[in-house]
Amino acid sequence: MDTAGIAIVKAALEPLCGELHDIFSASVATANNIRGASGLTDSVYNSLGADLTRGLVHNRISTLGGIDTWQLAGNHNLRGQLLLRSRMMRVRFLHEASGAVPPAGGNTARRAYYRNPPFGQTRAFDAESSNLLAIWQIDDPELVSIRFRIVRPISDTSRWGRDEVDVDLDFILPNTGVDLSQLEFEQVDEELLLELPEEAAQDGGDETADDAGTRDVG
Amino acid sequence: MSAERIKAARELLGISQEELASASELSQGLISQLERGQKPATERVLQAIARGTGLPWRFFTKDVGPSTTDSLRFRKYRTASAKDTARAHRTFVELAFAAGELMDWAGQPTPLLPDTATESYACDDIEDLALATRLALALDEGEPIRHLTRALERASIPIAPIVFTDLGRDEGDEIAAVGHFGLSSRSSERARANIGYFPSSGDRQRFTLAHEVGHLVLHSGSTVTGGEEREADRFAGALLMPRPVAARVLTKDLNLRDFAHLKAAWGMSIQALVMRAYHLGVIDEDRRTSLYKQISARGWRREEPVVVRNEAPALLGTLIRRRYGAGGDLYLRAAEDLGLPPVQLRSMMPPVDPDMAAKGTRSAQVIQLRR
Numbered sequence: 001m002d003t004a005g006i007a008i009v010k011a012a013l014e015p016l017c018g019e020l021h022d023i024f025s026a027s028v029a030t031a032n033n034i035r036g037a038s039g040l041t042d043s044v045y046n047s048l049g050a051d052l053t054r055g056l057v058h059n060r061i062s063t064l065g066g067i068d069t070w071q072l073a074g075n076h077n078l079r080g081q082l083l084l085r086s087r088m089m090r091v092r093f094l095h096e097a098s099g100a101v102p103p104a105g106g107n108t109a110r111r112a113y114y115r116n117p118p119f120g121q122t123r124a125f126d127a128e129s130s131n132l133l134a135i136w137q138i139d140d141p142e143l144v145s146i147r148f149r150i151v152r153p154i155s156d157t158s159r160w161g162r163d164e165v166d167v168d169l170d171f172i173l174p175n176t177g178v179d180l181s182q183l184e185f186e187q188v189d190e191e192l193l194l195e196l197p198e199e200a201a202q203d204g205g206d207e208t209a210d211d212a213g214t215r216d217v218g
Numbered sequence: 219m220s221a222e223r224i225k226a227a228r229e230l231l232g233i234s235q236e237e238l239a240s241a242s243e244l245s246q247g248l249i250s251q252l253e254r255g256q257k258p259a260t261e262r263v264l265q266a267i268a269r270g271t272g273l274p275w276r277f278f279t280k281d282v283g284p285s286t287t288d289s290l291r292f293r294k295y296r297t298a299s300a301k302d303t304a305r306a307h308r309t310f311v312e313l314a315f316a317a318g319e320l321m322d323w324a325g326q327p328t329p330l331l332p333d334t335a336t337e338s339y340a341c342d343d344i345e346d347l348a349l350a351t352r353l354a355l356a357l358d359e360g361e362p363i364r365h366l367t368r369a370l371e372r373a374s375i376p377i378a379p380i381v382f383t384d385l386g387r388d389e390g391d392e393i394a395a396v397g398h399f400g401l402s403s404r405s406s407e408r409a410r411a412n413i414g415y416f417p418s419s420g421d422r423q424r425f426t427l428a429h430e431v432g433h434l435v436l437h438s439g440s441t442v443t444g445g446e447e448r449e450a451d452r453f454a455g456a457l458l459m460p461r462p463v464a465a466r467v468l469t470k471d472l473n474l475r476d477f478a479h480l481k482a483a484w485g486m487s488i489q490a491l492v493m494r495a496y497h498l499g500v501i502d503e504d505r506r507t508s509l510y511k512q513i514s515a516r517g518w519r520r521e522e523p524v525v526v527r528n529e530a531p532a533l534l535g536t537l538i539r540r541r542y543g544a545g546g547d548l549y550l551r552a553a554e555d556l557g558l559p560p561v562q563l564r565s566m567m568p569p570v571d572p573d574m575a576a577k578g579t580r581s582a583q584v585i586q587l588r589r
Contacts (some may be wrong), residue, residue, distance in 0.1 A: 022476075022512075025508075060471065098326065140469055145515045183478060183481070183525070184514060184525040185420070185421075187364055188364035188525050189364075189365050192368060192532050192533060194533075194537075194540075202327050
């Protein structure tokens with residue numbers, strides 16, 4: 001197991017934690033509203049929901065100017081392709097209601113995308129140039145929470161008789177990035193300036209007023 | 219007077235007539251008769267109650283008057299028990315009396331809050347009054363309030379944490395334990411105003427204070443109509459994030475992470491910011507519901523990300539030290555004079571951190587209070 005390579009991939013994905021969940025979640029909610037307003041809520045139009053969501057996500061990330069170092073890539077007009085790139089690493093988003101990894105199929109470009117050199121046989125920069133898949137599914141329709149399964153495929157062919165794709169990295173993207181827990185509202189404690197009448201200032205015993213009969217206290 | 223003070227003692231301590239009778243070695247029947255005024259409270263009986271409860275003698279002789287109780291406002295959960303509510307009210311009334319004595323002694327001016335009283339307010343009125351309140355508190359209308367407690371104290375509004383010290387709980391979320399958020403009062407002649415809060419997270423504390431300021435500005439002297447809590451909530455949002463700023467930073471596309479960053483900038487909870495966006499019509503009800511569901515799903519209802527530290531009051535702690543001097547028996551001496559148990563005085567008027575003045579000078583904008 002190439003732990004260094006795995007660490008490189010996970011570190012690169014960290015800025016997406018939470019951010020992607022929020023963007024997708026909001027987009028799914030908006031897509032649902034649009035479908036509802038159009039009377040297209042029947043399950044026969046489910047693919048429309050996924051298409052709308054992809055478009056809304058693409059638009060949102062485009063408006064944001066990317067997420068950290070991750071930028072939109074690919075051709076969204078190509079059946080709503082959603083691809084993010086950070087330096088040499090790429091993540092392609094695929095919607096799969098079951099959460100399973102879809103096989104590469106016959107498309108040449110997709111087959112090439114699936115052919116990552118396996119960890120352990122890689123050179124250092126191979127991990128940095130990983131082609132990843134983010135399989136997204138609606139985890140809880142009521143709460144509109146989204147689950148992202150991140151995999152690194154290493155083969156463009158499914159094993160004979162099975163739909164499973166060979167991968168050497170497979171994990172669920174955490175919902176919250178670490179940065180939120182480090183955010184803090186900056187409190188600035190201003191000075192409390194009390195102006196006391198002379199007799200009150202003298203009653204205190206252990207403290208004395210300044211010449212103007214005022215003192216700064218915290 | 220004495221009959222009322224005996225009942226007040228029970229409310230303050232959260233005990234029944236039977237418990238008071240047992241502590242004072244008197245009969246429950248006698249306590250009942252005393253409270254109903256069917257028997258006069260002799261000095262001997264009052265001394266027995268004072269001994270049994272540990273309350274200072276002054277507690278039974280002082281007249282807290284109606285000016286605080288008739289303007290008392292509070293915010294609580296529906297599930298709060300009647301006993302805790304009575305106790306919270308009594309504690310606050312006694313606090314307001316003690317704070318008034320200290321403020322009068324120190325010759326502190328009356329607060330210069332916007333003066334208004336009407337049956338109900340339009341949303342625009344509340345937004346305008348929140349801006350006017352910022353001006354009265356010498357706060358910039360376009361900047362976050364970095365320390366709301368201090369801003370209010372500098373405007374002669376004492377702030378006090380209310381903790382029921384005898385319940386044996388660890389320090390923490392008093393709101394969850396007692397079911398109350400905060401209380402406020404402004405005397406009918408509008409001479410003195412006070413705010414008490416039940417300690418919780420820093421963002422909740424700030425919102426509670428802003429909410430109570432809303433009551434002070436909007437509802438002092440007005441009769442209860444039922445819409446006051448909603449109005450005070452709206453005011454709190456408008457005070458913490460004025461409409462001109464909100465119009466700039468709140469947009470319909472914000473996601474929870476955006477709200478978290480706004481929380482770090484403005485010291486308002488994510489939930490309060492979502493509500494602010496909804497109140498201003500930036501997001502619709504569906505979006506608000508969706509965001510709240512996401513907040514729940516992440517467990518942020520109970521604990522949100524982004525640290526907002528608690529603000530420590532300083533005014534009453536400073537005044538009590540000025541009046542009664544330093545030393546270990548400071549609160550014992552003050553207790554006899556102000557008529558509250560020393561432990562309770564210490565929790566509501568905590569000693570001031572001597573380092574605070576130094577810390578506070580970092581970016582202090584000092585404004586001289588006028589007498």
